[in-house]
Amino acid sequence: MKIVVLGGGESGFGAAYLAKKKGLEVFLSDKGLIKEDYKKLLLDAGIEYEEGKHDEDRILAANWIIKSPGIPKKAEIISKINKKGIRLSSEIEFASEFTDAKIIAITGSNGKTTTTSLIYHILKNDDLKVGLGGNIGKSFAKQVADENFDYYVLEVSSFQLDDIQNFRPYISLLLNLSQDHLDQYNYNYEEYALAKFRIAENQENDNFFIYNKDDEMSMNLLEKLEIKAKMIPFSLKEKLKEGGYLTEDKMVVKLHDEFSMKIDELALVGNHNVANSLAASIAGKILKISNESIRNSLTTFQAVEHRLxxxxxxxxxxxxxxxxxxxxxxxxxxxxxxxxxxxxxxxxxxxxxxxxxxxxxxxxxxxxxxxxxxxxxxxxxxxxxxxxxxxxxxxxxxxxxxxxxxxxxxxxxxxxxxxxxxxxxxxxxxxxxxxxxxxxx
Incomplete structure (x- = not known):
């Protein structure tokens, strides 16, 4: 099988490295210049590459093309790939085909990085073997090649979800929706929102989908979409029989049993972070992490750099x-x-x-x-x-x-x-x- 990777950054190198390690024929192409540290990694791994141009004949002869999320879907080379009908995947799709680990995938317009980091902290704090990747940290594909984790916590963007075919997380989270990246979605908010919902499209009834009951666009689309996964909501506005919600001074999660915690004990401040903490706690409860361990993680978490x-x-x-x-x-x-x-x-x-x-x-x-x-x-x-x-x-x-x-x-x-x-x-x-x-x- 001939693999071509487009883009020579963190995710592109990781995908090429995984392909090489699995014995596949791989070639990496970047229309821009590749940073020196990634060039060295490519050379050390024996991966053939080009920079400053795209060899279209070679790219279009591939069986499977892995696209870095930074490449616009309206780029000329992408149109040619689609016209030829070659399978086009994101790094998360490609890497997920080579691991049996349970994947917890988080998307949304805001709070992705914080919530992803918080869930990773909850799992790590409970001594689980867990990797952090996607739109954050190290390449997911490279970790799949080198590590032996039982879980991966992935921050996932709409651009990565645009290029999935079989990607199926064990737990998916859609935190919220607001108008973002509309220039890449024909200035159509619903088109962008539907790209986010792709996080759940391959899930089955033994998977879980955590969603925001206060989010208007999410609730509108849930009426039209068929989600097979078990759906668990969170809300800052209403008390729920199952899921996560806010009382005057406490956050409460009802799932199997009840977990509650005073808001002023949370390491993160602001209402939006209460929502993020509720979503992360639901994921922790699904994974059978103890209330005490979740509470400890929520009080010891350190905020993400560049976010408040x-x-x-x-x-x-x-x-x-x-x-x-x-x-x-x-x-x-x-x-x-x-x-x-x-x-x-x-x-x-x-x-x-x-x-x-x-x-x-x-x-x-x-x-x-x-x-x-x-x-x-x-x-x-x-x-x-x-x-x-x-x-x-x-x-x-x-x-x-x-x-x-x-x-x-x-x-x-x-x-x-x-x-x-x-x-x-x-x-x-x-x-x-x-x-x-x-x-x-």
């Missing part, structure tokens, strides 16, 4: 890095959890954002807006009638200096961009790291 990360308090001003907030809904959660007057740093590559969702929160919580991007006009036009203090900057240094000058003791400076980072930065991590560096300077 407390950077420093300087002259009474708190600086918070929420660079991972690359859509409006993620920033909604960040602004909702702000307790002090906030100077808000926002901007980047717009993905079809509609800012009306956060309009009221901005009016109530934000004292000044600092735009950070090559083109800030859309944000300025939307908020100029609503906020007097709006500033335009095109570098992190300027953005932090401006935010500092606008803040006083008792305020918070929040980087929560609503946008992708690619106009000025390599990725959201680069943006968050540069913010922290400027703050500490």
């Amino acid at each position: 990360e407390q950077v420093a308090e300087i002259n009474g001003v708190r600086f918070i890095n929420d660079s991972k907030a690359t859509n409006v809904n993620a920033t909604y959660y960040a602004l909702e959890s702000m307790k002090q007057p906030t100077v808000w740093i926002v901007g980047g590559t717009d993905k079809g954002n509609d800012y009306t969702e956060i309009e009221d929160l901005v009016k109530r919580k934000v004292k000044a807006i600092v735009c950070l991007g090559l083109d800030n006009q859309k944000i300025i036009d939307f908020f100029k009638e609503k906020k007097e203090l709006i500033y335009s900057t095109s570098s992190m240094e300027d953005a932090v200096k401006t935010a500092k000058s606008l803040s006083k003791s008792g305020d918070t400076v929040l980087l929560s961009p609503c946008c992708a980072s690619f106009d000025l930065f390599e990725n959201y991590e680069d943006r968050g790291n540069k913010f922290k560096k400027e703050v500490l300077k």
Whole structure:
């Protein structure tokens, strides 16, 4: 069997490495330049590769093509592959064919990384043999090649789910839906939402699907879709006979028996993190992890970098890095959890954002807006009638200096961009790291 891998990053290298280890003929092609450390890994593993171009004849002669999630599905080479009818898979699909481990897969518009990391922490804390992968951490495929885990906890994006055929998690979680990446889904919210629901499409009645009963789009689509897995909801708004819910000061999970815990004991703050903790606890209960062990994990978990990360308090001003907030809904959660007057740093590559969702929160919580991007006009036009203090900057240094000058003791400076980072930065991590560096300077 001839395998071609498109993309030479973490997931691309991992898929090629797994193919090689399984004795398959493999070739990796990247239209851009491959980073030096991945080139060395490819050479060490004896994997043939090309960079800076695509050898179309060779690619289109493959039996199975593995596509990295960063390659747009509208790319010319993808159209040619689809026209020829060659099987096209994501790394998670490819790797899942080579493991019997139980997979816990998490998707949603927001909270994926936090919830994935939290479930991994719950399993690891209970001494289970578990790997962490997908959209986070090390390549899932490389771990399948080298490790012998009983469980994998995978953060899964809609782009990875676009390219599955047989992927069947033991437990799947759909945390929430909001308008994101619409530029890749013909600006159609339902098309994007249905891509997320693919996480459950191959599940059978011995599998589990955890979903958000408060999420309007999820509930609308569940009326139309046939989910075979056992469905378990969570809600912050209503008491449930089975699943997870919130009372005044406690979170409760009813499954087999009852698990409850005071909200103020949770390591994570904010309502959205109560929802994430409920979803993670349900997964723990399905896996028969004890109440005591789940409670211990929820109190000892450390928040994910670049997600409402407390950077420093300087002259009474708190600086918070929420660079991972690359859509409006993620920033909604960040602004909702702000307790002090906030100077808000926002901007980047717009993905079809509609800012009306956060309009009221901005009016109530934000004292000044600092735009950070090559083109800030859309944000300025939307908020100029609503906020007097709006500033335009095109570098992190300027953005932090401006935010500092606008803040006083008792305020918070929040980087929560609503946008992708690619106009000025390599990725959201680069943006968050540069913010922290400027703050500490």
